[in-house]
Amino acid sequence: xxxxxxxxxxxxxxxxxxxxxxxxxxxxxxxxxxxxxxxxxxxxxxxxxxxxxxxxxxxxxxxxxxxxxxxxxxxxxxxxxxxxxxxxxxxxxxxxxxxxxxxxxxxxxxxxxxxxxxxxxxxxxxxxxxxxxxxxxxxxxxxxxxxxxxxxxxxxxxxxxxxxxxxxxxxxxxxxxxxxxxxxxxxxxxxxxxxxxxxxxxxxxxxxxxxxxxxxxxxxxxxxxxxxxxxxxxxxxxxxxxxxxxxxxxxxxxxxxxxxxxxxxxxxxxxxxxxxxxxxxxxxxxxxxxxxxxxxxxxxxxxxxxxxxxxxxxxxxxxxxxx
Amino acid sequence: xxxxxxxxxxxxxxxxxxxxxxxxxxxxxxxxxxxxxxxxxxxxxxxxxxxxxxxxxxxxxxxxxxxxxxxxxxxxxxxxxxxxxxxxxxxxxxxxxxxxxxxxxxxxxxxxxxxxxxxxxxxxxxxxxxxxxxxxxxxxxxxxxxxxxxxxxxxxxxxxxxxxxxxxxxxxxxxxxxxxxxxxxxxxxxxxxxxxxxxxxxxxxxxxxxxxxxxxxxxxxxxxxxxxxxxxxxxxxxxxxxxxxxxxxxxxxxxxxxxxxxxxxxxxxxxxxxxxxxxxxxxxxxxxxxxxxxxxxxxxxxxxxxxxxxxxxxxxxxxxxxxxxxxxxxxxxxxxxxxxxxxxxxxxxxxxxxxxxxxxxxxxxxxxxxxxxxxxxxxxxxxxxxxxxxxxxxxxxxxxxxxxxxxxxxxxxxxxxxxxxxxxxxxxxxxxxxxxxxxxxxxxxxxxxxxxxxxxxxxx
Numbered sequence: 001x002x003x004x005x006x007x008x009x010x011x012x013x014x015x016x017x018x019x020x021x022x023x024x025x026x027x028x029x030x031x032x033x034x035x036x037x038x039x040x041x042x043x044x045x046x047x048x049x050x051x052x053x054x055x056x057x058x059x060x061x062x063x064x065x066x067x068x069x070x071x072x073x074x075x076x077x078x079x080x081x082x083x084x085x086x087x088x089x090x091x092x093x094x095x096x097x098x099x100x101x102x103x104x105x106x107x108x109x110x111x112x113x114x115x116x117x118x119x120x121x122x123x124x125x126x127x128x129x130x131x132x133x134x135x136x137x138x139x140x141x142x143x144x145x146x147x148x149x150x151x152x153x154x155x156x157x158x159x160x161x162x163x164x165x166x167x168x169x170x171x172x173x174x175x176x177x178x179x180x181x182x183x184x185x186x187x188x189x190x191x192x193x194x195x196x197x198x199x200x201x202x203x204x205x206x207x208x209x210x211x212x213x214x215x216x217x218x219x220x221x222x223x224x225x226x227x228x229x230x231x232x233x234x235x236x237x238x239x240x241x242x243x244x245x246x247x248x249x250x251x252x253x254x255x256x257x258x259x260x261x262x263x264x265x266x267x268x269x270x271x272x273x274x275x276x277x278x279x280x281x282x283x284x285x286x287x288x289x290x291x292x293x294x295x296x297x298x299x300x301x302x303x304x305x306x307x308x309x310x311x312x313x314x315x316x317x318x319x320x321x322x323x
Numbered sequence: 324x325x326x327x328x329x330x331x332x333x334x335x336x337x338x339x340x341x342x343x344x345x346x347x348x349x350x351x352x353x354x355x356x357x358x359x360x361x362x363x364x365x366x367x368x369x370x371x372x373x374x375x376x377x378x379x380x381x382x383x384x385x386x387x388x389x390x391x392x393x394x395x396x397x398x399x400x401x402x403x404x405x406x407x408x409x410x411x412x413x414x415x416x417x418x419x420x421x422x423x424x425x426x427x428x429x430x431x432x433x434x435x436x437x438x439x440x441x442x443x444x445x446x447x448x449x450x451x452x453x454x455x456x457x458x459x460x461x462x463x464x465x466x467x468x469x470x471x472x473x474x475x476x477x478x479x480x481x482x483x484x485x486x487x488x489x490x491x492x493x494x495x496x497x498x499x500x501x502x503x504x505x506x507x508x509x510x511x512x513x514x515x516x517x518x519x520x521x522x523x524x525x526x527x528x529x530x531x532x533x534x535x536x537x538x539x540x541x542x543x544x545x546x547x548x549x550x551x552x553x554x555x556x557x558x559x560x561x562x563x564x565x566x567x568x569x570x571x572x573x574x575x576x577x578x579x580x581x582x583x584x585x586x587x588x589x590x591x592x593x594x595x596x597x598x599x600x601x602x603x604x605x606x607x608x609x610x611x612x613x614x615x616x617x618x619x620x621x622x623x624x625x626x627x628x629x630x631x632x633x634x635x636x637x638x639x640x641x642x643x644x645x646x647x648x649x650x651x652x653x654x655x656x657x658x659x660x661x662x663x664x665x666x667x668x669x670x671x672x673x674x675x676x677x678x679x680x681x682x683x684x685x686x687x688x689x690x691x692x693x694x695x696x697x698x699x700x701x702x703x704x705x706x707x708x709x710x711x712x713x714x715x716x717x718x719x720x721x722x723x724x725x726x727x728x729x730x731x732x733x734x735x736x737x738x739x740x741x742x743x744x745x746x747x748x749x750x751x752x753x754x755x756x757x758x759x760x761x762x763x764x765x766x767x768x769x770x771x772x773x774x775x776x777x778x779x780x781x782x783x
Contacts, residue, residue, distance in 0.1 A: 225367065230369060233369060234369060234371060237371050238371055238373050238374055238375070239375065240375075241371060241374030241375060242374055242375050242376070242377055242379060242444075243374045244501075244502050244503040244504070245376060245760075246413075246502070246504065246733055246758065246759065246760060247502055247503045247504040247733070248504070248688045248690065248732065250503065258366075282499075282503060283503035283504075284503075285503075286500065286501065286502065286503030287503060289467065289470070289474075292469075292470060293444060293467070293469040293470065294371075294374070296469050296470065297469060310367060311367050313366045313367070314366065314367045314368070314369065315366055315367070315368045315369075316368075316369055316370075316371060317368065317369070317370040317371065318370075318371050318374075319370050319371065319372045320372070320374065321372055322372045322373055323372075323373065323374060323376065
């Protein structure tokens with residue numbers, strides 16, 4: 001471990017590490033961020049939840065939308081005499097048009113929707129069916145299968161309407177297209193606004209994360225104790241230290257005291273490091289007692305709490321060489 | 324609608340803000356790696372090289388009797404201990420009036436919350452009372468108030484006459500535990516007591532405890548006496564005695580009062596001092612206009628000459644290990660300090676300062692030498708390293724002379740004479756002592772004028 005630590009302390013090793021890190025990030029990071037944007041979607045979920053109730057409330061619209069899709073499908077294939085079975089048959093390909101988005105939507109929504117839509121089904125109750133709405137809410141995957149049936153139900157209604165108002169189809173189609181166009185425009189605008197908001201939020205989150213990383217009081221990221229911190233501490237302890245000066249050899253008596261501290265500077269432990277000498281050398285034991293007393297009397301020690309990780313354990317060397 | 328929103332590609336999500344943030348993140352990452360590589364999670368270290376040189380506050384409770392109340396003898400003992408410690412300059416006694424709850428017995432652990440606010444670092448608790456046989460029974464415990472631990476404890480019994488000595492010994496315990504130094508309170512001083520008019524001065528040998536108590540005279544005053552020196556056992560004193568106007572070195576047994584002249588020489592002998600073993604005596608012998616240093620074997624009284632010069636060599640003092648001797652000589656033109664082997668070889672001058680140097684005394688520690696210095700009509704008491712470096716002057720005066728070491732080498736005693744005015748007033752001579760740091764100079768009380776002190780080793 002020590003060798004590793006020494007290796008990491010070498011400037012060349014550090015420089016090499018940084019370069020590898022930077023190159024790795026930029027080579028792997030570019031494609032990652034460009035292609036896998038959808039992965040960000042989970043973050044979008046929070047905001048999208050708000051759209052769900054709209055979706056549920058506007059079941060008719062969505063049904064209309066589905067109907068439009070169906071109509072488009074039917075337009076593409078006008079001849080089909082039996083539109084009912086075909087849509088069913090084509091119902092599978094229909095979702096294929098946007099298979100993943102739907103799947104993604106279903107996968108993302110469940111837990112979020114569960115709270116809101118479940119309370120709202122009642123107004124929808126009189127409508128077509130509850131199952132397509134409620135089931136998918138609780139079960140994402142089945143929803144995939146049952147979301148498909150929903151178009152099944154709606155095409156039936158459209159088919160009846162189309163029989164009653166065949167002539168109005170074109171007009172309706174136009175109106176619907178117009179409505180669709182405006183809705184799409186609005187949706188696009190909303191989408192852009194949301195994207196902007198999300199971008200902003202994401203950027204803010206990242207900035208905050210970076211800021212937190214810089215501010216986090218870990219031992220590795222904290223600036224060392226400043227000169228003023230050390231001077232204040234040294235001066236404070238010196239006031240309480242009365243070493244046994246004058247005794248022969250006292251000036252050569254250097255005593256180390258291991259100290260454990262609370263964040264408020266309170267000394268919780270003060271131990272003489274050289275215990276064996278403490279037991280056999282009278283003069284040393286006196287000097288050691290004086291040093292330990294100085295620490296205990298000086299408690300709490302004046303140290304910056306924001307750098308606690310740096311000084312929660314301290315060794316004070318009491319050296320009367322200048323006395 | 325929702326499907327469209329949900330399925331909408333987010334290709335345009337990348338913006339400048341995003342990349343700026345990513346760049347920041349990268350920087351933070353680099354900073355993290357850098358700090359891990361350089362800082363690491365190590366225990367901080369700080370050296371404290373300056374502290375306070377201040378008296379250590381100690382609470383000395385009055386020693387109690389069997390009833391838990393302070394006894395008369397207990398009060399006396401506590402006072403002696405307190406005086407000893409305070410006189411050293413290294414301790415201050417916490418005022419007993421401030422005690423929140425005086426301790427009742429040394430066997431009861433004190434409530435430290437009552438003592439911490441007083442600022443005391445040590446607490447001495449003891450009991451002292453006379454038992455049915457009239458013997459003094461003593462127990463004591465010394466507590467470290469800061470760490471709340473028992474530092475040392477002891478006890479014993481003694482005759483009532485030994486109260487002061489017992490108290491000095493307890494003070495020695497406290498001194499040793501807090502300074503780490505060997506103690507000196509249970510010691511004595513022998514000195515020359517002076518009385519009478521200046522032209523008919525009476526000089527007698529006297530002895531007392533280091534605090535001035537238990538004073539008594541050793542000689543009658545009929546003969547002039549000078550330069551007394553304790554033997555290593557503190558049972559004997561060697562001194563210069565003018566008997567029938569003939570100065571010679573004598574040996575005095577303190578207990579019996581018996582005196583003995585050491586040899587009979589054609590010239591004058593003076594400035595005696597014992598070797599560390601107490602088996603030999605070195606002194607000066609003046610004859611034929613020259614003064615040399617001689618060594619006498621006390622068992623055989625045989626004499627051997629250590630120096631041979633036409634100058635005055637005097638005031639010899641052994642190193643504590645007996646290997647070397649320091650003395651003063653004017654062989655270089657002025658009075659300076661020299662060191663030689665115990666055999667008299669390898670003479671080397673160590674003092675080179677301005678003025679004259681005299682009466683060198685090797686410290687019991689062996690690391691420094693005390694001396695008297697004369698410079699520009701003033702006298703000084705100073706110390707220097709054995710190689711002559713690091714000279715420091717500790718006291719000055721019209722006349723300060725004859726330093727002597729406490730057995731721990733921490734305190735020096737000397738005498739100081741006041742100048743005599745034109746009307747004949749003044750000229751008093753007193754004993755003083757000073758810490759080798761130069762602080763805490765105190766006068767030692769004596770019944771009369773005093774000079775030529777000699778500090779005993781620790782009593783046995």
